[in-house]
Amino acid sequence: MDNTERGLDVPHLPPEILQMIIKCLADTHDDKTLLRAALVNKEWLDPATDFLWRSPPPGALAALPRPRRQYYAAKITELYFRHIDEGKYHSQYKNLQFTRLTCIGLDQVRLRKNQKLFLSQYIQPRLESFSYWGGHPCEDALERLESDCPRLNDFHAIEPLELIFDAEKLNKFLRNRTSLVNVEFGRGWEYSLPKEVLAQLSELENIQRLDIVPFLKPLMVREVWSDPENKFKNLRILHIRLPSVSVGVLAACTPLVDTLFLEVKGSEQDVLQALEPMQHLRHLELEFHNYDGGVQLSVEGIKTLGKLPDLEILLIRPWTRTRAYYNNLKASWLGDDEFADMMSSLPKLKSLVFHVECSITLKSITSLGKTHPDMYCCDLHGVFVLDDWSVAPGPVLPNLRRLAMDAPDLRGRTRASSTPLPAKVDRIIDILLRQVPMIEQLGFHDFERNVLADQVLERFAVRIDGAFNEKEAAAFRPWSWLQKNGKKVSRTGADHANDMELFRRTAFGHIMDLMHE
Structure with missing residues (x-):
């Protein structure tokens, strides 16, 4: 005799207990188990699908029968259109209400002639992050974001949202949407970002992170930021591209910034010296866009780094995605003694990427084990001869997790050619x-x-049997190895391990700080 025949009620789990069970299943990221939970009964269906449909691919919703789409659309909290061909779904979803949506990401949109871009269905009161990569104008998005999204924290516009740009409308949005904390203007604003908008940005007290990707012109910088009074009061993270002559003007306006991604063109002004007012810097990434003549770092400029007492992460390198300009950044005067002086003035440094042609030897890397025992990243230019490490009692660098150089070498007591290559390789490892x-x-x-x-x-890679921490950073491996082991690690992962753009988009602070993971 079952419970029904006995006249007993079938017991139900209290909602809060059921919710905890579903959440535990969701935390394992095992969608198959969650799907089985959703099929238990109607009582389990709703909380299980809440988790299953938090961040689906856009096409998943389109695959459902029209009458069922709203039920699942109301469960979505994050929706990212990552491919141009996914833009076709916007018109299919225009009558849906994404009431729980907190994050929307829109890749380049390509629509047919006379078609409109529908975004209003995503612009809901819970929205916190809006990212738009451009390709097709959406004339009413700014007004809707301003009036309907009181929680909006992040605004990323790689291109203007409107066909005819209205600076006053954008300024009104920036002034009135006081919840904004993170603002980005991407490459598509190169000819559309007027000085009125730059002036407005510098006066917003709520902005904590700002990304301005187009290179700004010296005259514009001077006109907008020459008076540092009441500029960037609470800004902490800044990514910006400037001519070298404008760096000093900006530094005077941003003394409280602690994370700076600075890309510089030209060498008329010593950039490192110009950064001296930024005494709160903890994370500095500096790239030089110089294709002719290169840049020679000065003694005075390097000494200025010592006036940034809280610096923990330092990256200095030429901007390049090719091999052609790797030697355009030099400090020919910098040897082991000068390197030691530089590092002694930066006692808190834990991560160093210094792609500068200089005259340091293995002695400089070895010294870091004594002066900076907690350093976890060391990436330097140079072919380093490892003979001294072959006899030194180890470990020299007990906490280092990333080591990069131009190439290793091992000369030994006899001519290098007398040692077989495989034996030399194993000895280096x-x-x-x-x-x-x-x-x-x-x-x-x-x-x-x-x-x-x-x-x-x-x-x-063979010796350690792939024991890299792949989630935190992909291994640096040659293309020949990747071709043979493509299923284990993708080329994209290796390329992105040290890519500034990925750093900027995946963290709000000390992106490379693996020690704090």
Whole structure:
């Protein structure tokens, strides 16, 4: 006899207990188990699908029968259109209400002639993050975001949202949407970002992070920010592209910024000296866009780094995605002694990427083990001879997780040619694993073909059996290894391991700080 025949009620779990069970299942990221939970009964269906439909691909909703779409649309909290061909779904969803939506990301939109871009269905009161990559204008989006989204924190516009740009409308949005904390204007604003908008941005007290991707002109910077009074009161994270002559003007307006991604064109002004007013910097990434003549870092400029006492992360390198201009950044006067002086003035530094042509040797890297024992990233230019590490008691760098250089070498007591290449490769790996026991990334800058470096990387990957922390950073491996092991690690992952754009988009502070993970 079952419970119904006995006249007993079938027991039900209290809603809060059921919710906890579903959440535990969701935390395992096992969608198959969640799906089974949704099929238990109607009581389990609703909370289980709440988790299953938090962030679906856009096409999943379109695959449902029209009468069922609203039920699931109301469960979506994050929706990202990552491909141009997904833009076709906007018109199909225009009559839906995404009432729980907090994040919307819109890739480039390409519609047919005379078609309209429908976004109003996504602009709901709970929306916190809006990202628009452009491609098709949406004339009413700014007004709706201003009036209907009191929680909007992040606004990313890679291109203007409107066909005819209205500076006053944008300024009104920035003034009235006081919840904004993070604002980005991307490459599509190169000819559309007027000085009135820059002036408005500098006066917003609520903005904590600002990304301005187009290169700004010196005259515009001087006109807008020459008076530092009441500028950028609460700004903490800044990504900006400037001519070198404008860096000093900006630095005077942003003394409280602690994370700076600065890309510079020209060498008329010493950029490092110009940054001296930014005494609160903890994270500095500086890229030089110089294709002719290059940049010579001065003694005075390097000494200025010592006046930034809280600096923990430092990246200085030429901007390039090719091999052609790798040597355009130089400090020919900088040897081991000068490097030691620079590092002694930066006692809190934990991550150093210094792609500058100079005269340092392995002695400089070794000294970091004593002066900066907690350093976890060291990425320098140079072909370093590892002979001294072969006899030194280890470990030299006990906490280093990432080591990169131009190439390794091992000369030994006899001529290098007398040692077989496989034996030399194994010897280098033995030395590295003993002296840098925590290493998760090994990288060699691929400026020229180096057979020894390539074989060290391939053999290194085999020796550690792929024991890289892939979620935090992909391993630096040669293309030949990736071709043979493509299912284990993608080329994209390796490329992005040290890519500034990825850093900017994946964190709000110390992006490379693996020690705090």
